[in-house]
Amino acid sequence: MARKRKKLGEILLEWGTINAQQVEQAIGVATGTGKRIGESLIETGLCKEEDVAKALAAQFDMEYINLEQEDARNKVDISLIPEDLVKKHLVLPLGSSNGRLKLVIHDPMDLELLDLLRFRLNRELDTAIASKSAIKLFIDGATGKTGGMFSDESLVTESVDVTMDRSVDASVDITAGDDAPIIRLVHRMITEAVRTRASDIHVEPMSDRVILRYRIDGVCHVRDNLPKRMQPSLIARLKLMAGMNIAERRIPQDGRLRMPVDAEQIDFRVSCCPAYHGESIVLRILRPDSVKIGLRNLGFEQDNLDQFNKIIRRPNGIFLVTGPTGSGKTTTLYSALDVLNRPDKKIITAEDPVEYNFTGINQCQVRESIGLTFQAILRAMLRQSPNIVLIGEIRDKDVAEIAIQAALTGHLVFSTLHTNDAPSAITRLLDMGVKPFLVASAIQAIMAQRLVRILCDKCKELDPDPDPKLMKLIEISDEELQKHGVHNPVGCGACGNIGYRGRKAIFEMMTMNTEIRELAFKRSTVGVLREAAIRSGMKSLLHDGKRKILRGETTASEVARFAQTEQEF
Numbered sequence: 001m002a003r004k005r006k007k008l009g010e011i012l013l014e015w016g017t018i019n020a021q022q023v024e025q026a027i028g029v030a031t032g033t034g035k036r037i038g039e040s041l042i043e044t045g046l047c048k049e050e051d052v053a054k055a056l057a058a059q060f061d062m063e064y065i066n067l068e069q070e071d072a073r074n075k076v077d078i079s080l081i082p083e084d085l086v087k088k089h090l091v092l093p094l095g096s097s098n099g100r101l102k103l104v105i106h107d108p109m110d111l112e113l114l115d116l117l118r119f120r121l122n123r124e125l126d127t128a129i130a131s132k133s134a135i136k137l138f139i140d141g142a143t144g145k146t147g148g149m150f151s152d153e154s155l156v157t158e159s160v161d162v163t164m165d166r167s168v169d170a171s172v173d174i175t176a177g178d179d180a181p182i183i184r185l186v187h188r189m190i191t192e193a194v195r196t197r198a199s200d201i202h203v204e205p206m207s208d209r210v211i212l213r214y215r216i217d218g219v220c221h222v223r224d225n226l227p228k229r230m231q232p233s234l235i236a237r238l239k240l241m242a243g244m245n246i247a248e249r250r251i252p253q254d255g256r257l258r259m260p261v262d263a264e265q266i267d268f269r270v271s272c273c274p275a276y277h278g279e280s281i282v283l284r285i286l287r288p289d290s291v292k293i294g295l296r297n298l299g300f301e302q303d304n305l306d307q308f309n310k311i312i313r314r315p316n317g318i319f320l321v322t323g324p325t326g327s328g329k330t331t332t333l334y335s336a337l338d339v340l341n342r343p344d345k346k347i348i349t350a351e352d353p354v355e356y357n358f359t360g361i362n363q364c365q366v367r368e369s370i371g372l373t374f375q376a377i378l379r380a381m382l383r384q385s386p387n388i389v390l391i392g393e394i395r396d397k398d399v400a401e402i403a404i405q406a407a408l409t410g411h412l413v414f415s416t417l418h419t420n421d422a423p424s425a426i427t428r429l430l431d432m433g434v435k436p437f438l439v440a441s442a443i444q445a446i447m448a449q450r451l452v453r454i455l456c457d458k459c460k461e462l463d464p465d466p467d468p469k470l471m472k473l474i475e476i477s478d479e480e481l482q483k484h485g486v487h488n489p490v491g492c493g494a495c496g497n498i499g500y501r502g503r504k505a506i507f508e509m510m511t512m513n514t515e516i517r518e519l520a521f522k523r524s525t526v527g528v529l530r531e532a533a534i535r536s537g538m539k540s541l542l543h544d545g546k547r548k549i550l551r552g553e554t555t556a557s558e559v560a561r562f563a564q565t566e567q568e569f
Contacts, residue, residue, distance in 0.1 A: 005059060005060075006058075006059060007037075007059075008036075008037055008038055008052070008055050008056065008059055009023040009026065009027070009037055011055045011058050011059055012041070012047060012051065012052075012055050015051075015055070017047060017051050017055075018041070018046055018047055022041075022046045022047075023037075025044070025046065026040040026041045026044065026046055026047075027040075029043075029044055029339065029342075036109075038052045038055075038056065043295075043338065043339075044295060044296070044339060045295045045296020045297060045300070045305065046296075049131040049132065049133055049134075050066075050131050050134070052131070053106065053129055053130060053131040053132075053134075056108055056129055057128075057129040059108075060108045060129075062108060062127060062128055062129050063128040063129070064128070064129050064130070065094070065104050065128045065129065065130040066130070066134075067092075067104075067130050067134040067135065067137075067138050068134065073138065075094050075095060076092050076093065076094060076104070076138065077093055077094075077095060078092065078093065078139075080093035080095070080096065080101065081093050081101070081121060082120075084263075085117065085120065085121075086139055087139060087262050087263060088262075088263040089113055089116075089117070090105075090106060090132060090135045090136055090139065091103050091104065091105050091117065091135070092104040092130070092135055092138065092139070094128065096123070099123065099124065100123065100124045100125065100126050101121060101123040101124070101125055101126070102125075102126045102127070102128065103117070103125055103126070103127055103128070104127075104128050104129070104130050104135060105127050105128070105129060105130075106129065106130060106131060106132040106135055107132075108127065108129060114127070137494075140195070154224050154225075155185060155188055155189055155192075155212065155223070155224045155226070156185065156224070156226060156227065156230070182230070182233045182234060182237050183237065185230075185234070186234070186237050186238065186241070187259075189201065189212065189223075190259060190261070190268070190283070191261050191262075192214075192223075193214050193283075193285065194261040194262075194266055194285060195261070195262070196214060196216060196496065197216055197217070197501075197502075198214035198215055198216050198285060199215050199216070199218075199284070199285055200214070200215040200282055200283065200284055200285065201213075201214060201282065201283040201285070202214070202215065202220065202280075202281075202282050203234065203235070203238065203280065203281040203282075203283075204275075204280050205228075205231050205235075205275065205277040205278035205279070205280060206228075206277055207277050208228055209225045209226060209227065209228055210225070210226040210227070210228060210230060210231050210234065211224075211225060211226075212224045212225075212226055216496075216498075217453045217500055217501075217502065217503050218326065218451055218453065218503060219453070231278055235272075235278065235279050235281060238270065238272075238281050238283070239253070239255070239270075239272060239279075239281075241257045241259075241270075242255030242256060242257045242268070242270035242272075243255045243256065243257070244270070244272060249274060249279055250274060251274065252271070252272060252273045252274065253271075253272045254269070254270065254271055254272070254353070255270045255272070256268065256269055256270060257270060257283075266285060266286070266287065267286040267356075268283045268284065268285055268286065269283070269284040269286060269353060269355065270282070270283050270284075271284070284355075286355055286356060295308065295309070295335055295336070295339065297504075298328070298331070298332060298335060298504065298505050299504030299505040299506060299507070299548070300505075300507065301507075301539075301544060301547060303539070304507050304509050304539070304544070307445070307509050307511060308336075308447070308509065311444055311445045311511070312336045312339065312340060312412075312414075313340075314412060314444055315410065315412060316407055316408075316409075316410045316411055316412055317407050317412060317413070317442060317443065317444030318403060318404065318407045318413045318414075318415065318442050318443045318444060319412070319413070319414050319415075319444055319445050319446075319447075320394075320415055320416065320417050320425050320443065320445075320446045320447070321333055321414075321415075321416050321417075321446075321447050321448075321449065322416065322417045322418065322419040322420075322421070322422060322424070322425050322446060322447070322448045322449075323416075323418070323419075323420075323448055323449050323450060324418060324420075324450075325418070326451070327449055327450050327451055327505075328449060328450075328451045328503075328505050329416040329449065330355060330392075330416070332447075332449060332505065333390060333414050333416070334356060334358070336414065337349075337358065337361060337388070337390060337414070338358070340388060341358065341360050341361060343360075345387045345388060346362070346384070346385065346386045346387050346388070347360070347361045347362065347386060347387065347388045347389075347390070348361075348362040348363075348364065348381040348384060348386040348388075348389055348390070349361060349362070349363045349364060349389070349390035349391075349392070350364050350366060350374055350377040350378055350381065350389075350390070350391050350392060351363060351364070351365060351366065351390070351392040352365070352366035352374070352392050352393070353365060353366075362381075362384075362386075364377045364381065366392070374391065374392075374395065374398075374399045375398050375399060375402060378391065378399065378402045378403070378406070379402065382402075382406055382409075382411070386411060387411070387412065388411070388412045388413075388414070389403075389406055389411050389412070389413045389414070390413075390414045390415070391403055391413065391414070391415040391416075392415070392416065393415065393416050393417070393418075394415050394416070394417050394429075396432060397432045397433040397434060400429055400432055400434045401434060401438070403415055403442075404434065404438045404439070404442040407442040407443075408438075408441065408442055417429075419448070420448070421448045421508060421526075421530070421540075421541065422446040422447060422448040422508050422509070422510035422533065422538070423446075423510060423526050423529035423530045423533055424526050425443075425446045425448075426439060426443070426446070426520050426529060427523075427525070427526050427529070430520075430523055436520060436521045436522070436523055437521055439520050440512075440517040440518070440520040440521045441517070443512055443520075444511070444512055445509060445510060445511045445512060446509075446510045446512075447507055447508070447509045447510070448507065448508045448510075448541060449505045449506065449507045449508075449541075450505065450506050450541060450562040450563070451503045451504070451505055451506075452503060452504060452505075452506055452545060452548070452554045452558040452559055452561075452562065453500035453502070453503050453554060453555075453558050454500060454501060454502045454503060454504050454553055454554055455487055455489055455499065455500060455501075455552065455553060455554055455555065456489070456490075456491075456492060456494055456495035456499055456500060456501040457501075458492050458494040458495065459489075459490040459491060459492035459494070459495065459499065460487045460488065460489060460490060460499070460552065461487060461488055461490055462485045462486070462487055462488075463485070463486050463487060463488045466481060466486050466556070467556075470556050470557065470560060471486075471556065473556075473560055474542065474545070474546055474549065474556045474559055474560060475542065475546060476546060476549065476550070476556070480550060484550040484551070484552075485552075486549055486550070486552075486555065486556055487552045487555060488555065489555065504548070504553065504554070506541050506544040506545040506548065506559065506562070506563065507539075507541070507544050508538055508539060508540050508541045508543075508544065509538060509539070510533040510538050511536070511537075511538075513536050515532050515535075515536065516529060516532050516533060516536070519532055540563065541562060541563035542559070542563035544563075545558075545559030545562070545563050546559065
């Protein structure tokens with residue numbers, strides 16, 4: 001009689017990786033979203049991806065491969081199977097023996113994939129398991145995606161024959177076939193930006209050249225200086241792909257495009273703005289997996305994560321996320337919606353623009369040119385009996401008052417506001433003209449956040465002589481410095497020689513209580529509100545950043561960019 005296979009939750013429970021309550025929570029999320037329990041555990045931050053991979057290996061009696069170990073990496077030989085299979089299906093060949101090929105996979109339950117691979121390779125397969133992100137990281141490194149920030153060559157010399165006699169100019173047929181020089185240039189530019197983890201591509205005309213920059217981990221890097229003669233055809237090609245009017249050069253335009261990169265469909269939000277030397281274009285890269293990384297992976301400390309999970313499960317009230325443009329507010333709110341997106345909840349959003357498409361969520365795009373404003377959408381959506389409402393941004397008094405009325409009539413409302421910290425959101429709403437008693441009664445919590453770059457684990461090193469002024473600015477004491485130390489970026493092939501790889505958020509969570517509500521009703525100043533919030537347990541952005549510094553996740557200079565004491569540097 002075949003031995004009964006243990007469930008994944010049972011294995012992790014036996015190992016002490018998670019507790020019974022967390023198993024029940026993950027099962028609830030999995031049931032509501034149609035996902036597997038392993039995916040739910042990772043996305044909700046209850047379990048590390050590596051732990052789930054090890055548990056899957058134990059569940060299916062398979063070998064677990066740790067691709068961070070050099071001996072395991074040395075066994076991989078990508079040349080054994082076609083590269084398109086490696087990239088598309090995220091599999092790694094470990095060698096062959098007696099006519100059988102050993103493959104590293106990340107999902108032992110994907111039987112359809114295994115059948116496809118047997119057919120394509122015409123081989124019998126043995127399988128081992130590694131985590132999906134570890135396999136992807138290895139493939140990126142092996143195929144040359146992370147050996148440096150960019151190729152040493154210019155994109156022009158790589159994509160366009162520069163020996164041709166000035167043929168790349170405004171006369172180029174931008175609708176020509178895929179072999180047209182300008183089309184090859186645009187395709188290579190977009191592909192390279194996606195592979196280098198860029199969030200934006202900036203095409204910026206100057207008087208004598210066109211500057212191409214990629215924003216990676218929040219910092220712009222100059223990729224290339226393109227010849228000025230290429231500007232008309234390059235701009236026209238990008239506008240055509242994004243569905244813009246290529247004949248209109250006097251007013252700003254917005255568009256979208258979708259393009260496959262390494263077998264994955266990537267969406268781009270495109271903005272075109274007239275500038276002194278020609279139209280400037282920015283492509284925002286919208287990766288579908290960036291809002292499904294799990295709440296814990298956003299950077300939440302356990303205390304903030306516990307508070308956040310309680311707040312987003314309340315039946316009504318307003319939850320505000322504040323911070324400047326590019327601080328990850330939308331990603332945080334979408335991650336919350338991903339957790340709450342279950343068949344028994346009706347969720348409607350009003351956004352300008354809709355950046356990510358979610359199955360099971362009703363998303364409404366603001367179009368002010370035809371009168372479809374935030375106010376119009378909100379009034380209509382409240383007649384559709386939603387449980388949860390997401391408002392892209394509270395911009396004025398009208399939107400704020402509708403959001404508050406929705407919260408007071410039994411809806412849970414998520415929205416964003418542009419303020420520097422959490423307490424400032426209250427005074428901003430009051431300055432808009434919202435009545436103090438409405439602000440005090442409707443808001444449940446306000447969270448401010450910023451994004452800091454994370455040190456590359458492969459090359460970071462302890463700082464032997466930290467700057468005492470910087471340590472004082474971040475409030476790191478000599479005792480903490482001796483116990484934990486602080487780290488510096490170095491740079492290696494894995495991070496593109498910049499010393500950082502990826503970003504996480506630092507947070508400050510202000511939960512409304514009786515004292516803060518009374519202060520809001522009295523129109524108290526930001527300073528008074530902040531003192532009350534800290535007394536009630538709020539950890540500041542500086543405090544949250546300091547915890548990440550002492551754990552070796554980021555640097556003091558990164559946190560100092562966003563969170564400082566009142567002392568002079």
